[in-house]
Amino acid sequence: MNRSRAAVALLLIATQLAACTRLAPSAPRRPQPAESLPEPSRSAQSAGPAVRTVSAAARATTAQLGVQIFWHGVNDPDALRANATRLLDYVVGLGANSVGITFPISVDGARPTRVYATPGVTPTPSDLRELVALARERGLRVQLRPLIDEANLKAAVAWRGSIEPRSVSGWFTSYTNLLVPFLEAAQESGADVFVIGSELDSLVRYESQWRAVVVRARTLFRGRLAYADNWGSWATGRPTVPGVEPGVDAYPKLGVDDSSSTAKITRAWTAWFGNRPADLTRTVVQEIGIAATSGAYHGPAAWPRGHETLRPDIQIRWFAGACAAARSLHLAGIYFWTLDAWADPANAAGYDVGSFIGRGDQAIKECFANGWPSR
Structure with a gap:
């Protein structure tokens, strides 16, 4: 590759990386029928203070409406x-019937050889x-x-959708081994959906490995398996991971302004x-989020970190x-992105413009309250 072509390639990766920087604010089967939504646990409610539970209207909605x-x-x-x-009480209060638990796992660089859980960061x-x-x-309902x-990818000007394993078969073996205890936990606890991968643009072409x-x-x-395409890849219509429910993490530039x-x-x-x-x-939209600040429509995936003026109306619209x-x-x-594990919904003022607490959550509540048509 000559220098000019290398420079173009580097610029492209940097652009993709910049488009994938949203963080937590402070950092082919049809869905099951509504009857499969778990009833609130009676024993849990009788053992102590009343547990806030999903409304009857939310339980009756087939679609996954979550955070x-x-x-x-x-x-x-x-x-x-x-x-x-x-x-979880806040999520129920928004009128949701589903919650996604997204948790971090790691790879050892842009040319990774393994996938691993980080002690103290990745939940057990x-x-x-x-x-x-x-x-x-x-x-x-629960999605894991x-x-x-x-x-550990940014120093290499890379993102999760650009990694190129040194050994594809070795990497997929490591990835599968990493997933095993979490899949077992999902089965034992009665989770509804397990997402086997998200935004791995550079790896979706390995169809046989994904089938394995x-x-x-x-x-x-024994629950449902899903995959989430990155929005850029999803919009192209290219094939995605086979044999699972389709999903998308949706941060497109739609040509709108403030x-x-x-x-x-x-x-x-x-x-779109x-x-x-x-x-x-x-298709389930597994992520939709945006900063509540001016100009966010031009780069929905970018999470500002400065002292931008708060514009809740940007996020609400x-x-x-x-949703509409x-x-x-x-x-x-x-599913709306995101609540940080340490967030306190009672303190909206304590969060940066990426948070929807006390801002876009009014639109989320209205979205869920309006229900979803039967399919």
């Missing part, structure tokens, strides 16, 4: 229960069993979702979702437009 919690660094059992109680399988139990006490952390992952996963977990109305944003979302018409009614479009097209569900 992603980015769960990391909670190493004390008391903190786990306190944090989970605080956040036991932690996840406890989290799922607490969510099911409230009647929530490992996500490759990018902390899926086969192994199905021996351990002055755009909710109606205009809804039309833009509707057009239309890139994959054949998959729509099976984005969420409302996406997804509902009208009968998508299988939507």
